[in-house]
Amino acid sequence: MKIMIVGSGGREHALAWKLAQSPTVDEIFVAPGNGGTAAIAENIAIPDSHVPALARFAKERGVDLAVVGPEVPLVLGLSNAMAKQGIPCFGPDAYAAQLEGSKSFAKLVMEQTGVPTARSGTFDDYESAKAYLDDHPVPVVIKADGLAAGKGVTVARTREEAEKALDMCMRKQSFGMAGERVVIEEALEGEEASFLALCDGETVVPLASSQDHKPIGEGDTGPNTGGMGAYSPAPILPESELEKVCDLVARPIVRAMAASGHPFKGVLYAGLMVKDGAYKVLEYNVRFGDPECQPLLARLDSDLAELMLACVEGRLDPSMIRWKPQSSCCVVMASRGYPGSYATGKVIEGIEKAEDLEGVTVFHAGTRLEAGRIVTSGGRVLGVTALGDDLKSAQTLAYQAVDRISFEGSYVRRDIGDKGLAR
Template sequence: MKVLVIGSGGREHALCWKLSYNPGVDAVIAAPGNGGTAQVARNVAVKDSDIQGLMALAKAEGVGLVVAGPEAPLVAGIADACAAAGIPCFGPDAFAARLEGSKAFAKTVMREAGVPTAPFGVFADVGEARAYVRAHGAPLVVKADGLAAGKGVVVARTVDEALEALDDMMVKKSFGEAGAAVVVEDALQGEEASFLAFCDGEQFALLPSAQDHKAAWEGDTGPNTGGMGAYSPAPVLPQDKYAETAELCIRPILRRMAELGHPFKGVLYAGLMFTKDGPMVLEYNVRFGDPECQPLLMRLDGDLLQIMLACAEGRLAPDMVRVRQQTALCVVVAAPGYPGSYPKGMAIHGLAEADALPGVKVFQAGTAVKDGGIVTSGGRVLGVTALGDTLAEAKARAYEAVGKVGFEGAFFRRDIGDKGIARSRAKGV
């Protein structure tokens, strides 16, 4: 079977890498792919936003499964187009993809489904939003309603910061039409975790917990990014709490989407905040997180091709998803200036040396092939990922590998996993 993986990030390299080792996969095609996917798949220069082009490619190649990596093609309807063409697609239809494509839609569905989440208001008028902020007080979280590449969220600690965020999104249009409407919600306090589940519209199979690191710099300081590293499992959400947590944030959403006539198929990602009152849902994504995908796939022992087909065809069984008991940790190596403007085209060295270390895989994100070598082409460039019997061991291996790779001005956080290590030590684990 040929598999088409849509996207060009570290998540897509991880997906292509995992699928390429599957005996049931004859070939993996990446559209448009990157320098890493070129090593395990065939890159085809079709943008992930070009639904017509992607469908023409899938039909011409006789693709047996389409895997949508990022959210944009799902929101644009790639799963609907695949359904019309009779091609299985791993990912929800455009209506269900609004769980990520529209923050207002997601919050409304959460409320209807009884999912615990922060109190909120939805506003399309900036005057009404300002009045709400002044009356409600801070701290608040201001979110652009639409897709903003993971960056349309501002945690405002003061009323002035919230008002400035509203002006940026709704008046200055910093995120384009994504900010035409906003969600303003109470800021929750606690530790975050990511909880993902494979879904076939009715049944689900849980992946282990993970924790992302959104801030650019150590100590969770600096500007928000797409993610500077992740690890799995996250001690804040231990395995003995998975089933209970799934009843709070996974099953109710599957039930509600089915009631709305659009059963959710693919990966449902719940971003959780563990507060003093228990877990609360911050957001839903409708695809694998990046960089959470990298450590999760390093741990996955099940047959990814069969899991994805079962999700698409409505025959998922929980025992299909098996994971290694080891821990995995990913450190993102970024270009200078990220998440702002950054240079491109810098030669990357040490990839083979890092990959040769035991239990290590370097996933490429913002890379391209040039003159037979690998150069930078994005802000988040590499996701250096390692397995270990403990979180501390996985961290040590990952950072040893990070020391082998580099490019001009490269930077990374040095504290990925520290919160999990501290929590484990506090429990005597």
């Protein structure tokens, strides 16, 4: 089987790494890929947003399954384009991808299906949004409706912060068309957790729990990032609760998509706020999280290619998913300055030494091959992932591996997994 993975981050390296372990997989293409995927697959120099070119390449090279990592190509209709070429695609069509591509669409579907979420209002003009702000207490959350590369959400703790966020979206158009419409919602209290499920259009099977760490600073301080590390399983979302949460936040959405004529095939990800045993949805993603994908795939004991085929062919069954009993921890090594401006082209050393540690895999995110050396090319550079008998041993091993790797200006959070250990 030939598989084409679309994307260039740590998630895509992890997908390639896991798919390469399947005896049914003969060849893997990654478009555009990174320095890590180049070692186990053929990188293809097509940006992940170039939908016609991606579909054309897949057809020309006889790809049997397309696997879409990031959200942008899904929102742009890559799954639809692949379908026109007769190529199965692990990832929803453009209509269902609006669950991530439009905050207001997701809110509407949640309201229609009874999924618990924060109270909110959606606005197309500044004056109406400002009037809503004036009538609601802070803190509030201001969200650009469309995709804004993870930067369109502001938790405003003061009236001044709320008005500034609104101004950035709707007047200054800092997020372009993504901010022409905004969703303003109450700020939920609690602790965040990540719930992911595989879907075949009808059947929904939860994956193991995980917990991401979005803010740049230790103790969850500073601006949000794409994710500074994650671990699995997460005590805040115990295995005994997974079916209950799936019934609450995933199966109603998948039924709604099927009823609309757009069956959801792929990964549905619900970002949850958990408080006193109650769950509310913060947002939906329509693909694996990054970095949650890395610790999840490190623990997955099933053939990922078979699981993905079962999803696209409508024959997913819970018995197909098996997990290793160990815990996993992924620590992101980032470029200093991220999520703001940062330097690139810094030589990375020590990856092989890190992977000499049993149970450690280093997933590349923002890297590229340059004159035979691996150098930095992004804000999030590596996802150093370790398996251990429990969370503490996985965490310890991950940081031992981190300390064997070096590049100029590297930065890591040193508290990935502490929340789980506190429980």
